[in-house]
Amino acid sequence: MQLALDMSRDGATWMMAAIVVLAFLGMFGLVFLLQMLSTQGRRAIVVAVTFIAGLIFALEFFLPAQPVDGQDKNFLSDPTLQIQNFLQVVAGMALGLGTYGLLRLHLRNVVQKRAQWGYSASLLISLVVMGFLSIWHSLGEKNVEGQPLVATNETAEYIFSVLFNNMIVQMDAAMFSLIAFYIFSAAYRAFRIRSIEATILMATAMIVMIGIVPLGKAISEGIGLPAELPPEYAKEPFSLTAILYSLKLPTMADWILKTLNAPATRAIEFGVAVGGLATAIRLWLSMDRGLGV
Amino acid sequence: MQQQNIWTKLIRVDRRILYLILFLNIAVFLMFPFKMPATITSPARGLYDAVDSLQPNDLVMISSNWSASTMAENQPQLEAIIKHLIRKGARFTLVSNEAQSRDLSKRIAVGVTQSSDNAEYHTYGQKWAHLGFVTDLIAAIRGMGSNLSEAVKQDVEGTPIDQLPVLQGAKSLKDYKMVIDVTPSGTLPYWISYRPPNLIVGYAPTSVMAAEGFTYLDSKQLVGMITGLKGAHEYEQLMGETGLGHKFINAISFSHVLILLFIGLGNLAMIMARRAQGEA
Structure with a gap:
């Protein structure tokens, strides 16, 4: 029984390795094939593949669907699902290409001892060590028939944990946190109230920045403004309590965000969406000049 | 002249002092959290x-x-x-x-x-x-x-x-x-x-x-x-x-106030420095 389990695990591992190797060989074969063709030939292939892929997705979205096995489908739904799975694999391969590009650039820096090659060496060492430990950790998490796909090592796990949890995560968080300090310094030095627009911006910023945090509520209620919207608000929206409630910093901040900010954001998003649609059509029909083939 | 110097110095204050003030503000409120109820949006x-x-x-x-x-x-x-x-x-x-x-x-x-x-x-x-x-x-x-x-x-x-x-x-x-x-x-x-x-x-x-x-x-x-x-x-x-939100929110609240205070201070310093220059 144990032998059968081991063989099954070994089989699964080899199968996975074979799939990965074959996928890489296939990808590089395809790239090689494209390199062999003339520029016009390459362009024709890329244009045709782009158009057909776009057409399949557009048709799948627009064609009416019928309920099949509890799911709404048309004849393109299942093929599209397979293409989407394939896309996930292709996106994964993009990581490989990116890594290859990084390695090539920085290896060249180190070998030719270009300026600041030490940084390149440090990047390469970090990349290799973290990549190795990370893959080991991920494979160690995977179980086949209740057994880890790859035996984990306590020391390696500890080093991975130190590198990931105690270094990468902390440094990443620290880098982003520094922005707060730059904003503080920049706001102090550069935010000058020199015009009506700047004054309006400053007043709005004051209301929103204080109004959205608990301090805004504390200040408003501290000066005697009502804590809750009066129940008679629907009948008497201009009662004194209702007006005083509207003057609370959190109420004003909420109004600015929902009534002034949201429509402006919506308008920007609408513009971006129309622009995105135009770009998508240009890409689909290969009308963009820099096709890179 | 003395007044002009103070305001000019304030405008040109070393950024490391600003960083230190913000750091202390955040650190104090993270180390000594207290409950401040929020308005539920x-x-x-x-x-x-x-x-x-x-x-x-x-x-x-x-x-x-x-x-x-x-x-x-x-x-x-x-x-x-x-x-x-x-x-x-x-x-x-x-x-x-x-x-x-x-x-x-x-x-x-x-x-x-x-x-x-x-x-x-x-x-x-x-x-x-x-x-x-x-x-x-x-x-x-x-x-x-x-x-x-x-x-x-x-x-x-x-x-x-x-x-x-x-x-x-x-x-x-x-x-x-x-x-x-x-x-x-x-x-x-x-x-x-x-x-x-x-x-x-x-x-x-x-x-x-x-x-x-x-x-x-x-x-x-x-x-x-x-x-x-x-x-x-x-x-x-x-x-x-009482989770992380409660622990961190006061540091954020008072950092907002600090930023606004310093924007106000920066503007005041600019106005006063100009006024002093005009008088001189």
């Missing part, structure tokens, strides 16, 4: 009510797409949401479109579930699971919307999706009740556009991304939203919990 109330209306064993997808850079905002949000799901007895799965988030969100989920009183959540895979990292979120949403086990295949521990107890009876995203997108990036439109129509959407963005959410709140395509750390604090307040 309607988007936060909306998300809380939506989660609170879940029935035991309802299935929720948490889309966790953040990295360590936005940890200060997204971690308190994720923790609060998971605590609420556990309180409701709901099943949940996580999926990440961000490589770091795969490990970060799993670590947080393990921490919250292990410290919960509900023993059902202590065993991974029973009431919750992590479906791992997906490279293309649109493809993943569309794939999961059609067939979960085809699109994801295995969880982070290599268990086939259809063998996970937490996903028994779930064939696709249509069998989920809700998705909550915890994210600092523009992933919300993907969920809105490509989700099955029955799936309600909640949103937990970082503060700078919240503006995008109001559009979808108005159109009722979002049931609710918790905005950054402030939203996490509101959510904790609604739950009656």
Whole structure:
């Protein structure tokens, strides 16, 4: 029984390795094939593949669907699902290409001892060590028939944990946190109230920045403004309590965000969406000049 | 002349002094937290009510797409949401479109579930699971919307999706009740556009991304939203919990005040320096 389990695990591992190797060989074969063709030939292939892929997705979205096995489908739904799975694999391969590009650039820096090659060496060492430990950790998490796909090592796990949890995560968080300090310094030095627009911006910023945090509520209620919207608000929206409630910093901040900010954001998003649609059509029909083939 | 010097010096103050003031402000309020109740905004109330209306064993997808850079905002949000799901007895799965988030969100989920009183959540895979990292979120949403086990295949521990107890009876995203997108990036439109129509959407963005959410709140395509750390604090307040939101919010509150005070001070210094120059 144990032998059968081991063989099954070994089989699964080899199968996975074979799939990965074959996928890489296939990808590089395809790239090689494209390199062999003339520029016009390459362009024709890329244009045709782009158009057909776009057409399949557009048709799948627009064609009416019928309920099949509890799911709404048309004849393109299942093929599209397979293409989407394939896309996930292709996106994964993009990581490989990116890594290859990084390695090539920085290896060249180190070998030719270009300026600041030490940084390149440090990047390469970090990349290799973290990549190795990370893959080991991920494979160690995977179980086949209740057994880890790859035996984990306590020391390696500890080093991975130190590198990931105690270094990468902390440094990443620290880098982003520094922005707060730059904003503080920049706001102090550069935010000058020199015009009506700047004054309006400053007043709005004051209301929103204080109004959205608990301090805004504390200040408003501290000066005697009502804590809750009066129940008679629907009948008497201009009662004194209702007006005083509207003057609370959190109420004003909420109004600015929902009534002034949201429509402006919506308008920007609408513009971006129309622009995105135009770009998508240009890409689909290969009308963009820099096709890179 | 003396007055002019003071104001000019104030304008040209060394930036390291400004950094130190902000650092001390944050450090003091982090070291000595105190409770300051927030006004509960309607988007936060909306998300809380939506989660609170879940029935035991309802299935929720948490889309966790953040990295360590936005940890200060997204971690308190994720923790609060998971605590609420556990309180409701709901099943949940996580999926990440961000490589770091795969490990970060799993670590947080393990921490919250292990410290919960509900023993059902202590065993991974029973009431919750992590479906791992997906490279293309649109493809993943569309794939999961059609067939979960085809699109994801295995969880982070290599268990086939259809063998996970937490996903028994779930064939696709249509069998989920809700998705909550915890994210600092523009992933919300993907969920809105490509989700099955029955799936309600909640949103937990970082503060700078919240503006995008109001559009979808108005159109009722979002049931609710918790905005950054402030939203996490509101959510904790609604739950009656004291989590990271409570610990961090005062540092944020008083940093906002500090920034405004210094903007005012900078402007005052500019006016006074000009006036002094004019008099001279």
